[in-house]
Amino acid sequence: MKHFLFKSRTWVAAGLAVVLAGCQVVPKTGPDTTGPVDEPTPEPTADALPTDETRHRIALLVPLAGNNGDVGQSIANATTMALLDTSADNLRITTYDTSRGPRDAARKAIADGNKLILGPLMSDNVGAVLAEARPADVPLISFSNDTGAAAVNAFVMGHIPEQSVARSIAYARRQGATQFAALLPTGNYGDRAFSALKNSLRNYGGSLVATQRYDRGNANISAAARRLSSEGGFDTVLVADGARLSVQAALALRNDETRDLRLIGTELWSGVDALNLSSSMNGALFSAVSDARYQRFADSYKSRFGDNPYRISTLGYDAVLLMLRVARDWRVGRDFPVSQLRDSGGFLGLDGPFRFRRNGVVERSMEVRQIQANGVAVVDAAPSRFDD
Numbered sequence: 001m002k003h004f005l006f007k008s009r010t011w012v013a014a015g016l017a018v019v020l021a022g023c024q025v026v027p028k029t030g031p032d033t034t035g036p037v038d039e040p041t042p043e044p045t046a047d048a049l050p051t052d053e054t055r056h057r058i059a060l061l062v063p064l065a066g067n068n069g070d071v072g073q074s075i076a077n078a079t080t081m082a083l084l085d086t087s088a089d090n091l092r093i094t095t096y097d098t099s100r101g102p103r104d105a106a107r108k109a110i111a112d113g114n115k116l117i118l119g120p121l122m123s124d125n126v127g128a129v130l131a132e133a134r135p136a137d138v139p140l141i142s143f144s145n146d147t148g149a150a151a152v153n154a155f156v157m158g159h160i161p162e163q164s165v166a167r168s169i170a171y172a173r174r175q176g177a178t179q180f181a182a183l184l185p186t187g188n189y190g191d192r193a194f195s196a197l198k199n200s201l202r203n204y205g206g207s208l209v210a211t212q213r214y215d216r217g218n219a220n221i222s223a224a225a226r227r228l229s230s231e232g233g234f235d236t237v238l239v240a241d242g243a244r245l246s247v248q249a250a251l252a253l254r255n256d257e258t259r260d261l262r263l264i265g266t267e268l269w270s271g272v273d274a275l276n277l278s279s280s281m282n283g284a285l286f287s288a289v290s291d292a293r294y295q296r297f298a299d300s301y302k303s304r305f306g307d308n309p310y311r312i313s314t315l316g317y318d319a320v321l322l323m324l325r326v327a328r329d330w331r332v333g334r335d336f337p338v339s340q341l342r343d344s345g346g347f348l349g350l351d352g353p354f355r356f357r358r359n360g361v362v363e364r365s366m367e368v369r370q371i372q373a374n375g376v377a378v379v380d381a382a383p384s385r386f387d388d
Helices: 069-086 102-111 123-133 161-174 188-204 218-231 243-253 294-305 311-329 338-342
Strands: 024-027 056-062 091-097 116-118 140-142 154-156 179-185 207-214 236-239 262-264 285-289 347-349 352-356 362-364 366-372 375-380
Touching (some): 056 102, 056 311, 069 091, 091 311, 161 188, 161 236, 179 218, 188 207, 243 262
Parallel strands (some): 140 154, 179 207
Antiparallel strands (some): 352 362
16 A cells, blocks of 8 residues: 655555454444433443443444434444454444434433544534533544534544635646636535635635526526626636536536636535536546545445445544544543644545644645546646645
């Protein structure tokens, strides 16, 4: 496996075929109640975990039922894989089901003596989990991609859309893009993409000359794209939506006169195999974390669990690798050493290099990809190190 340099140190993610050597994963669910309860943190119950003298107790808070149950289970499975692949014998990761109430799950995790929480998945659950974790001085690392969920001792580990936009804009500027327009869905995601575009133009240069908003839907995005096209005066358009709707926008934006128009997408395009089926998407750019290690992970996952993983499940795997790195300086039974997460040199996982900034938001190394007639190609590789 390729080595990645992080300033003065190297750290290589473990291989994907190592047998279990003493690690333990304990699936558990929260209490039967479904809403927050303003009660004191309960004492450990009869079914509480046994005392650990050699393992760090870490709680995994993900939904195991409901609309996101399959995603949560995929993250939990990936966490198990990482423990197996690394033969980790110093971590005990216990899964708590947030679909039955995130605060209840957090309360149970705290009562069981966990010193760190991995999760929750959804940003709107972070507040409920913090309500239990903060008084107990237990930090959390959320799988959310919402930068607004970051707080004191609450870290955000997901793939951040703003970083994808910034990476693509920087590359497009080097390729000669100067006049930008934006096609944005109404709502939080569109707002975040627009903010990222404006910040990127401020940092890298270029002018914003036109924007159009729309409510998500084929007809709506096509109409907005036609309105944008009628304004003209731009050479590059950010389309902040998923692959299916972006194809509809491209059909409306590009014609014989505008075939050289540069299109930029977001991380939502990552992992979509059919992007190149429409010639209107040829040449379009987007940025995402590297997939160099993902296929091997996905193959191993399927052989173990009989199904394909969700792309986001690598966050569970990488969280375990991160914990193993931090555990070098973490004594069993002591509070989690939050300062170890702020290593400026960063860490290496399946999704490539990453580190946490002072505001608690992850920073990731991303590659730039271009949609071509025969597939999607990497045109600017993800940096292998952080230099600042």
